[in-house]
Amino acid sequence: MTTAVDLPSPVASPPARPPRRLQAGRLYWLWPALTAAVVTGYQLQRPQLxxxxxxxxSAAGRSPGALSRLSENIDAVLVPYYWVLHFWTAVAGDSARALRLPSVLAVAATAALLAVLGAxxxxxxxxVLAGLLFAVIPSVTRxxxxxxxxALAGLASTAATLMLxxxxxxxxxxxWMSYALAVLSLGGLHLVALTLLTGHAAVVVRHAVHTRSWRPFPPAALAVTVACAALIPLALNGRAQLTTQLGAKPHPPTPEGVLHILEQISLSTSVGGLLLGLCLLGLADRRARVGALTxxxxxxxxxxxxxxxPIWHPRYLFFVLPLICLLAGVALARTPWPAGLALVLVVGMLGLPDQRFFRGSHEKRTAELVDYRAAARVVARERQPGDAIVYKRDGWQFADIAVEYYLGADTPRDALAAQSRDEAGGYWTPERADVATALAGDTRVWALIPDNVTTxxxxxxxxxxxxxxQRDFTVSRTWRVSGFDIQLFVRR
Structure with a gap:
């Protein structure tokens, strides 16, 4: 969060320096960064993809040409992130730990920048207390x-605010060029996070009123204009794909949902309630009141x-969480160090049940775990050379991507595949219409059927x-794992 209330003019006296033991030379920002890295990095590979x-x-592992074809059909707004992961996985691999490590590094860097911004x-x-608070919130782990x-958008949000x-x-x-670059990164990583600019505009206006100088307006406007102009192609492509990805019907939050927004952003009822209380206390500091607009x-x-x-989802607002923590950190800073650290620990303890859940599953709390690993293990254990497999893949479960990931070269032949996903430019493999002909040479066929993603x-x-x-085969065996029905058909 930023504030322009007491941003000094170039002729104002410099702010008082912090005690020597807490100056930048002592790396005060390192403690929040390390805390965030440890908390988030713990059991990083445990939740399955x-x-x-x-x-x-799927996107990160594609060739540049295939990734370009994908962006023409879906996820155009995510292509900048996919390019980051494309180059990252080329070096680090595609294990769950490797895929998630950029997000871990992002939240660690966010905690560090938050400490610097607060200072x-x-x-x-x-x-420091804001950075530590951020590190222990359940949604940061999630x-x-x-x-x-x-997570990377949260880093860009904090960096843009600090640069401003x-x-x-x-x-x-x-x-100002650094600020423009941070805004460009923010929009490239998460286009709707550009709503942060409404808060930044309020900060610039308040700074101009406070200093009685409108000189920052031209460079601020130029920085935002240049960054947003560069994002226009991304926004147009995303707009064209909006219905495909999110549906055609708007679904704004209910008034009750808005009132409980901090609970939804933090992914914890108890932590969200405590955050709300700390933010209200933080507003007692008049320097924080304009910053609260961010x-x-x-x-x-x-x-x-x-x-x-139809863009509403609480996770899309994760980019404001660092700023929420800064406002809460202002309240915590009104207490002595031991008391402030104790309150951060209390927040961490309150969030432990939520932390425990997210380290086991990335599904909704009310949803059954879609256990891709268990389904792949069944196939791996019982498969025989020459087996084929068919999928129900008209939804968003991506069972075929998961099985191919976990089984690799041991994946049974995809009997109905008419074209690869890369060639088709999507996440769904086009299937052959002549099913009987496609299965004519097979004696054993696996059927992998994920549960309905909605119900x-x-x-x-x-x-x-x-x-x-059913005409040419009989069901030999069936298995049920969480989120999947698995059947093995044998030719009559």
């Missing part, structure tokens, strides 16, 4: 252990846009596939 991460896995605007104590762009503060305080071409205005903008477009209820193969199997 879920459907969104399987999409990341710039308030005190070192406020910054998105820090996910191969998706939300530095540019307003000290001016200079390079600082939280309120982006949320208000998201709510407003969601009445016209969680058992599903079934498509009628043409089921009809062909």
């Amino acid at each position: 879920w459907r969104d991460e399987l999409a990341t896995l 710039r605007l308030f005190t070192v104590r406020a910054g 998105y820090g252990q996910e191969a998706r762009p939300y 503060v530095e540019a307003l305080r000290h001016g200079g071409r390079w600082r 939280i309120v205005l982006p949320i208000a903008a998201m709510v407003t846009v969601s009445t016209m477009s 969680g209820a058992s599903s079934a193969l498509s009628p043409p596939v089921l009809t062909a199997l």
